[in-house]
Amino acid sequence: GPKVLQIPSHQIIDMGQMVTLNCDPVSNHLYFYWYKQILGQQMEFLVNFYNGKVMEKSKLFKDQFSVERPDGSYFTLKIQPTALEDSAVYFCASSLQGRDSDYTFGSGTRLLVI
Amino acid sequence: GDSVTQTEGPVTLSEGTSLTVNCSYETKQYPTLFWYVQYPGEGPQLLFKVPKANEKGSNRGFEATYNKEATSFHLQKASVQESDSAVYYCALSGGGSNAKLTFGKGTKLSVKS
Numbered sequence: 001g002p003k004v005l006q007i008p009s010h011q012i013i014d015m016g017q018m019v020t021l022n023c024d025p026v027s028n029h030l031y032f033y034w035y036k037q038i039l040g041q042q043m044e045f046l047v048n049f050y051n052g053k054v055m056e057k058s059k060l061f062k063d064q065f066s067v068e069r070p071d072g073s074y075f076t077l078k079i080q081p082t083a084l085e086d087s088a089v090y091f092c093a094s095s096l097q098g099r100d101s102d103y104t105f106g107s108g109t110r111l112l113v114i
Numbered sequence: 115g116d117s118v119t120q121t122e123g124p125v126t127l128s129e130g131t132s133l134t135v136n137c138s139y140e141t142k143q144y145p146t147l148f149w150y151v152q153y154p155g156e157g158p159q160l161l162f163k164v165p166k167a168n169e170k171g172s173n174r175g176f177e178a179t180y181n182k183e184a185t186s187f188h189l190q191k192a193s194v195q196e197s198d199s200a201v202y203y204c205a206l207s208g209g210g211s212n213a214k215l216t217f218g219k220g221t222k223l224s225v226k227s
Contacts, residue, residue: 004157033214033215041219042217042218042219042220043158043203043215043217043220044217045214045215045216048214056214091157091158093157093215098207098213101207102160102163103160103215104160105157105158105159106157107155107156107157108156108157
């Protein structure tokens with residue numbers, strides 16, 4: 001079936017530096033999401049994005065986080081500056097619609113902040 | 115806000131035995147309910163979803179009924195296989211055109227041959 005591609009699969013970065021996580025969503029999908037999963041724990045919603053705008057964000061979506069999707073390119077999550085507690089697996093997802101839709105997840109980017 | 119509570123794992127079963135993973139939810143809206151499965155190193159994959167109360171969803175021998183009165187959506191399978199070993203997430207989409215998925219904490223299932 002259609003896939004969501006996440007690049008890179010792994011990233012190690014020094015605390016305080018900037019990191020950009022890239023997501024190539026399913027081609028006809030309109031809604032985009034980022035989730036955070038600390039090792040062995042729950043999938044936690046960060047943000048969703050539609051029509052060029054953030055629709056909803058959680059308390060985990062700190063001021064250091066930002067998302068964008070310039071026309072036809074990746075849906076990105078940028079963290080600037082990074083902190084140790086940002087170490088986690090970040091999953092991108094996309095859906096054709098919002099509610100009731102099938103959400104397709106990528107395989108995640110494993111981010112380690114040292 | 116929305117919340118999902120499910121059986122705490124890990125759960126270890128022998129092949130051929132039955133599985134029940136309990137899931138209960140809280141929301142003020144009219145949710146669509148989902149079961150997702152996650153294998154090591156991968157993102158969650160949709161197992162099935164049920165958008166309407168009192169209906170059942172099923173896939174690959176797994177099934178769950180959307181019980182609005184009990185606010186439950188328990189996952190069941192009559193006979194598990196070793197290949198069913200994974201983490202199972204109950205989730206809900208609470209409403210609105212841009213609704214997010216709210217996940218439970220996940221239940222890790224290990225099936226021994």
